[in-house]
Amino acid sequence: MSLLDRLAETYTQTPASARLKAAVLFAGVRYHPSLAEAADWAFPNYMPFHLPPGEPAHRGARLVNMPYLLRTADDTQVRLRIKPDSPFTIVPHENPLGYAIFEDGRYVTATTFEPRLPWADQLTADGTPMRATGLSQHGDMLVLNAAPGCEYFVVPTESGKSQNLSCTFCLYGLPDKRMVPLGQELFKRELPESTLQRVAEACSRPDTHARHLYLVGGSMLDMAAEGDRFVQMARFLAERGLTDRYYVTCGSGALPRAQMEALKDAGVRGACFNLEVWDPVQFARVCPGKDKIVGRDRWIASLEEAADIFGAQDVMSAFVGGVELDGLGAMSDPEQALDSAIEAGEYLIPRGIQTVYSLHWKVTGKHRGEEPVYSLDFFLRLNEALYGLRQKHQRPINEEHFCRRCAYMQLEPDYDHAPEPTLWPRHEHTA
Numbered sequence: 001m002s003l004l005d006r007l008a009e010t011y012t013q014t015p016a017s018a019r020l021k022a023a024v025l026f027a028g029v030r031y032h033p034s035l036a037e038a039a040d041w042a043f044p045n046y047m048p049f050h051l052p053p054g055e056p057a058h059r060g061a062r063l064v065n066m067p068y069l070l071r072t073a074d075d076t077q078v079r080l081r082i083k084p085d086s087p088f089t090i091v092p093h094e095n096p097l098g099y100a101i102f103e104d105g106r107y108v109t110a111t112t113f114e115p116r117l118p119w120a121d122q123l124t125a126d127g128t129p130m131r132a133t134g135l136s137q138h139g140d141m142l143v144l145n146a147a148p149g150c151e152y153f154v155v156p157t158e159s160g161k162s163q164n165l166s167c168t169f170c171l172y173g174l175p176d177k178r179m180v181p182l183g184q185e186l187f188k189r190e191l192p193e194s195t196l197q198r199v200a201e202a203c204s205r206p207d208t209h210a211r212h213l214y215l216v217g218g219s220m221l222d223m224a225a226e227g228d229r230f231v232q233m234a235r236f237l238a239e240r241g242l243t244d245r246y247y248v249t250c251g252s253g254a255l256p257r258a259q260m261e262a263l264k265d266a267g268v269r270g271a272c273f274n275l276e277v278w279d280p281v282q283f284a285r286v287c288p289g290k291d292k293i294v295g296r297d298r299w300i301a302s303l304e305e306a307a308d309i310f311g312a313q314d315v316m317s318a319f320v321g322g323v324e325l326d327g328l329g330a331m332s333d334p335e336q337a338l339d340s341a342i343e344a345g346e347y348l349i350p351r352g353i354q355t356v357y358s359l360h361w362k363v364t365g366k367h368r369g370e371e372p373v374y375s376l377d378f379f380l381r382l383n384e385a386l387y388g389l390r391q392k393h394q395r396p397i398n399e400e401h402f403c404r405r406c407a408y409m410q411l412e413p414d415y416d417h418a419p420e421p422t423l424w425p426r427h428e429h430t431a
């Protein structure tokens with residue numbers, strides 16, 4: 001039986017598009033030279049691909065770029081990985097999108113790749129490449145990280161030495177040279193106006209074609225200072241009409257109420273304070289900074305306050321699915337991990353806080369390949385359970401906040417989008 005047939009038989013609550021997305025996320029696709037050709041115009045993967053022995057070089061090179069994101073005929077977006085034993089191939093095909101996915105030679109659907117975005121190659125008025133302003137784009141979502149350095153990496157101690165309380169999975173928050181052109185200084189709340197000016201110029205480009213603008217940044221030890229930094233960004237964007245143009249989300253750490261209210265006043269519409277892992281013991285192990293500096297209870301209370309301020313359809317918390325099963329002190333039983341993840345949904349979803357699970361990837365092999373910690377079946381069982389909770393409490397994912405055109409590794413918007421009228425009886429569903 002093919003993988004897709006098995007998933008269809010087993011996961012009857014999962015829409016076909018989400019089954020395909022999950023299958024491709026886990027199984028990847030086999031290499032085909034047309035993928036290397038497509039990398040000329042597609043949004044590129046940050047890791048180039050080593051051609052396997054026996055495969056002819058591409059334009060004389062064995063290390064080649066690959067597209068990063070697939071976009072199928074029904075607008076499902078999927079992160080692309082190349083795996084030699086996958087049942088899936090993507091080849092050029094006569095259809096309006098130009099390519100098709102095949103499983104073991106059987107046609108599945110038309111597809112294409114997310115293109116590289118022309119705005120990222122433009123310069124701001126002061127000559128800065130727009131891609132170096134802290135702004136990046138995946139599908140419909142612009143992500144603005146104007147202050148990437150996270151203070152949890154360098155927490156001062158009485159001995160004078162700093163302590164690293166960063167989250168175990170986090171590589172992107174390490175304070176480094178990215179902070180220099182952005183003018184970020186650790187322990188200082190304000191960002192230079194020149195940084196915000198460049199970002200606003202990039203966000204103002206009509207060709208972003210994005211709907212969501214997600215503000216993120218490294219955490220600060222002082223929650224109020226962190227909130228003030230986001231308020232500064234939001235006001236700057238609001239004065240230039242950008243909080244009207246985009247659905248703006250504050251993706252900070254947990255914040256005090258006063259800063260959330262100021263963000264709301266500035267036109268920010270959603271909040272996303274990531275708990276990363278639900279189980280209290282694992283939260284303390286995986287996120288020592290969040291645990292010691294804010295505290296799990298305070299973090300959850302802040303999410304509940306956010307639902308009160310921004311609205312019950314406008315708050316999310318992201319989870320790194322599988323991190324609780326990885327490393328020293330991890331849970332040993334996947335069933336316990338599944339129960340805990342479902343418990344997160346049982347607590348948060350009725351309170352107007354959406355749980356969103358992305359996959360924790362372990363780096364493997366000499367070419368630094370990546371494999372998810374969760375199995376495909378675990379991921380689908382978890383997603384079916386959370387989908388059931390969203391239905392039970394009549395709280396579908398708000399597509400203005402987070403949609404299937406920006407979720408390339410999460411399935412929640414794909415479940416809730418499925419245009420079957422019985423699923424959300426008390427909500428008008430727009431396809």
Ligand code: SF4
Binds near residue numbers: 173217
């Ligand atoms: S708080 Fe965010 S940026 Fe800081 S270590 Fe954790 S995940 Fe990374």
